[in-house]
Amino acid sequence: MNTQPNVVLILADNLGWGELGCYGGGALRGAPTPRIDALALEGTRFLNFNVESDCVPTRSALMTGRHPIRTGAIQSVPAGLPQGIIPWEKTIAELFSDAEYATAMYGKWHLGDKEGRYPKDKGFDEWYGIPRTTNESMFFDSIGYDESIVEPPYVMEGTKGKPAEKKELYDLEMRRKIDAVLTERSCEFIKRNGNKKPFFLYVPLTQLHFPTLPHREFEGVSKHGDFADSLIEMDARVGQIIDAVDQNNLTENTIFIFASDNGPEYRRPWRGSAGMWTGTYHTAMEGALRVPLIIRWPNKILAGKVTNEMIHVVDLFPTLAQLANLEMPKDRMIDGLDQSQFLVGKQEKSNRExxxxxxxxxxxxxxxxxxxxxxxxxxxxxxxxxxxxxxxxxxxxxxxxxxxxxxxxxxxxxxxxxxxxxxxxxxxxxxxxxxxxxxxxxxxx
Structure with missing residues (x-):
């Protein structure tokens, strides 16, 4: 068995505090979330996990351990314009890769959409997903859309050392299907690598980003509309990945993380809920900053624990580096704080005030x-x-x-x-x- 821990990191998109059952939503939102709720009971649930203002800055902070004001990845940028993190930035995937981990990403990147800046160029052995954002799937049905001016969005695939390839058009029907494909590929990766070498699997799902449309198999299951159907689907996809870890006897040696990138959507009809907090993403209100975070690592991280100690998304970079014995970059400012001793119960308080x-x-x-x-x-x-x-x-x-x-x-x-x-x-x-x-x-x- 591998002595270094595997890491599975699932990042939901625009999932607000008030959506999951274990954070006060679930059935109250017309969508029970039993798989994620069970994960919370098997691990530690964080009440004061803080992120950046929206998709791009949070993903930059997660990958680099640096606030986006430092990396320049401060906002979503349309296709064809400079965007994302520059090659000088060192990602957590590169740290894992340098330690001879198998690395894969299936999902939304949003940190660069050209050769040199794709996930396969930034530490991931393999990648399948979208380079930018899900609302591009609406282009094809938009009034006046001109493919000669703005290139159609594609789901892409890339392997380290090779050029990325355009695969399926990312239209509204593919928008419905994509999380099923991401999950299937994630489960296959776990099965393929689980007993060979340690792995780092990053799964940035596309739900619940607008247009919040469920897979056809989940359409109508909630009886409360597309949003609730999509929340039920997301819970089921997370459950499938949990099952892949557990059924391959990798539970004990896998750090399993579930989180969101920012607070809920504010646009209607896709508006989400921040629960007891005020606000949505793109604001500085607590509903933008605080999102779900659940971490399971049996016999290392306490099961059933709930904590209001402060954690920030930049902290995951040095914390995972410490837990997996990775070598941190020493030539740049890292904003994240190592929270490993707090996570495993060797200190009562977070290192962040x-x-x-x-x-x-x-x-x-x-x-x-x-x-x-x-x-x-x-x-x-x-x-x-x-x-x-x-x-x-x-x-x-x-x-x-x-x-x-x-x-x-x-x-x-x-x-x-x-x-x-x-x-x-x-x-x-x-x-x-x-x-x-x-x-x-x-x-x-």
Whole structure:
């Protein structure tokens, strides 16, 4: 048996806090999620897992352990324009590959759509999925769509060392089918590699991103519409991958992670739920920052534990590196904190007390312990950002909806938050960020 742990990392797309049964949704959302709920009982469920503002920045943070303000991967960019992370960035997949892990990614990349920036160029032995985003599947039915101006979106396939290939057109029917294909390939990869060498499997599913359309096999099962059908499908796909691990006798030696990339969609009719929190992605509200995270590793990570200790998506990079004995890059600023001792129960507290929160290049908020300070106030995306002369301060334990400014009664908190912000801003001066759209040969100073 391999002594190094396998890692399976499933990332849902636009899955809000309030959707899963184990986070207060499930049947209340018209869609029971028994497989993910069971996973939560077999592992640790995190109540204070924080991400970036939307798809691209979170995926960059996950892959590099660096806030997107450093990597330049700060927003979704249309096809044909410079985007993603430059080749200089070192991904977690590259760390695993350097340690002779088998690596695969099946799903949505969103960190580069040209040779040199595809997943197969950034540490993954094999990749099947979409280079950008799911809403492109709507192009074919859009008024005035001109294929001579904007190239049709494709599902793509790539193998390390070879050019990526266009496979199926990513139209609305393929949008319905794709998570089934991603899951099938994931299960086959687990079976193929499980008893040969350790593996790192990254499965960024496409549900529940808009257009939120279920596979035809799940259409109508909830009796509550496409969104609930899609949530039921997502739960079933996660269950299939869990079964592949368990049925191949890999449970004990596999770190199984399920998370989301950001808070829920705000557009109707695909709007999701952030549960007890306010807001959607593309805002600095708690409903944008907090998303589900469940980690199972039998006899290493406590089963049935629920924690409100603060974790950030950048922390997964150094934490997995420590757990799998990978060599970390030493020539760049890593924002993530190693949480391995906390995860395995050797310390009670997380190593993280706070973080800064940018949307694109603008500092929007900072979170520290039980408080959050907003420098820019925007509850709904594109509703008009209010740049505050005096920042709002909320105690998010006493006031999870972020409705009552406590500047006057708990104003002492402004000091440590301001110091945290200043320290981060100084680190940007010491380690200048990579500008968005930087060419492949850009070298940070």
């Amino acid at each position: 706070g973080f800064v929160y940018f949307i694109k290049t603008e500092l929007r908020a900072a979170k520290w312990r039980d408080w959050k300070m907003h420098f820019v106030w925007e509850v709904e995306p594109n509703a008009g950002a209010n740049h505050l002369e005096t920042p709002y301060l909320f105690n998010i334990v006493q006031d999870p909806k972020e409705e009552s400014d406590v500047n006057s009664t708990q104003g002492w908190v402004r000091g440590p938050i301001r110091k945290m912000v200043i320290n981060f801003q100084n680190s940007l001066k010491e380690h200048p960020p990579i500008p968005p759209g930087a060419p492949d040969d850009f070298q940070p100073k």
